Amino acid sequence: MSISHYIKEIGRGRDGARALDRLHAADLFGRVLDRRVSDLEIGAFCVAMRIKGETAEEMAGFIDATRERMTLVPAAPTGRPTVVLPSYNGARKFPVLTPLLAQCLVNAGCRVIVHGMGTQEPGRVTSAQVLQAMQVPMLESVADVQDEHINYLPIAMLSPALHRLLEVRYTVGLRNSAHSLVKIINPCATRALVVGSYTHAEYLHAMNLIYREIAADALLLRGIEGESVADGRRVQAIDAYIGGLHQRLQEAQTGRITQVPDWPQDVSAPSTARYIQAVLAGDSPLPDPIQRQVVHIQHALRLMQGV
Numbered sequence: 001m002s003i004s005h006y007i008k009e010i011g012r013g014r015d016g017a018r019a020l021d022r023l024h025a026a027d028l029f030g031r032v033l034d035r036r037v038s039d040l041e042i043g044a045f046c047v048a049m050r051i052k053g054e055t056a057e058e059m060a061g062f063i064d065a066t067r068e069r070m071t072l073v074p075a076a077p078t079g080r081p082t083v084v085l086p087s088y089n090g091a092r093k094f095p096v097l098t099p100l101l102a103q104c105l106v107n108a109g110c111r112v113i114v115h116g117m118g119t120q121e122p123g124r125v126t127s128a129q130v131l132q133a134m135q136v137p138m139l140e141s142v143a144d145v146q147d148e149h150i151n152y153l154p155i156a157m158l159s160p161a162l163h164r165l166l167e168v169r170y171t172v173g174l175r176n177s178a179h180s181l182v183k184i185i186n187p188c189a190t191r192a193l194v195v196g197s198y199t200h201a202e203y204l205h206a207m208n209l210i211y212r213e214i215a216a217d218a219l220l221l222r223g224i225e226g227e228s229v230a231d232g233r234r235v236q237a238i239d240a241y242i243g244g245l246h247q248r249l250q251e252a253q254t255g256r257i258t259q260v261p262d263w264p265q266d267v268s269a270p271s272t273a274r275y276i277q278a279v280l281a282g283d284s285p286l287p288d289p290i291q292r293q294v295v296h297i298q299h300a301l302r303l304m305q306g307v
Helices: 004-010 022-033 039-052 055-069 098-107 126-134 161-170 177-181 201-213 269-282 287-307
Strands: 082-086 111-116 150-153 193-197 219-222 238-242 246-249
Touching: 004 039, 022 039, 022 055, 022 126, 022 150, 039 161, 055 098, 055 177, 055 201, 082 098, 098 111, 098 126, 098 150, 098 269, 126 269, 161 177, 193 246, 193 287, 201 219, 201 238, 201 246, 219 287, 238 287, 246 287
Parallel strands: 082 111, 082 193, 111 150, 193 219
Antiparallel strands: 219 238, 238 246
C-alpha cells in the first residue's frame, strides 16, 4: 500500500510542504510501522519529516498509531503512581544518571518505567548498561513490571515496529520522527507522568504544543545530554503539563556554572554504577538539581491526582 500521496504533501521542503491532520498522520505512521510500504518509501518519509518538522497535530497522530500497536504496561496493582523515564541519548561526556533518578523515585514510592534502545548504542554508554552493572536486568515482558524496583523495558519489547524505525537512523544517518516520539509517548495503559527532555531551545516550543495537543501528563526540562535526568551542574527550568495544562515549576539558574558535582571522570557503565551506589548509600551527595527534580515530580503526581 503506497504512501506516495502522503510524501507528495510532506516532501516539498520546509516552505512548500503541507501538514497532515491528526487522522491522516495516524494512517501514514501506521502504514510505516506495519511495513506495508517499501524501504524506499520509509526512507523518503523519514527524510521528508526531518526537513519539514512535525506539527503538534502530526505528532499526536503518530502517537495514536503507535499506542494502537504497542504492548502497553498495565496499571500498578498497588495503585502506586507511575513515572516514565525515556532514556535514548546515553552518556558521551558526562555519566548517564537516569538510573540514579529512577532509584530515587522508587525510594520515594513511585513505580518507575525506564525505556530505551537497550545496550546497543554505538559510542554511548546507555542506562541499560549502567543498570546491568547495578544488577538490574532488562525485563522481557510487561508482566514482569514490579513496584519496588526499577523496570527497564527495551523499546523492542514494547514495540518492535518502533524499534525498527529507530534503527533506520543507522542506515539513513539522520534522526526521524520516532526519535522525538519515544521521548513523549506514554507506554502505559493508564495515566503516567512522562519525564520529557530536550537538547535545543527550539524544541521547547514544539514540545509545548505537542503536550497541549495530546493532553499530556508530563514534566519537561533541558536534561543533560538529552536524558530525562536534571543536569547536576545547574538548576534548569522545569515545566509541568497535567492533562495538557501547563505550569512552570522551577525557573532556570542564571549565570555561569560555578560548581561541578564530584562525578567520576570515567563515564563507563561500571564507574557510573559505583558512583550511583555511593550516592544511594549516602557516601556521596545527591546533586541538588536532581534532588529538586524528584521533589517536582512528586508535586506533579499530586497535581495529577487532583485532576
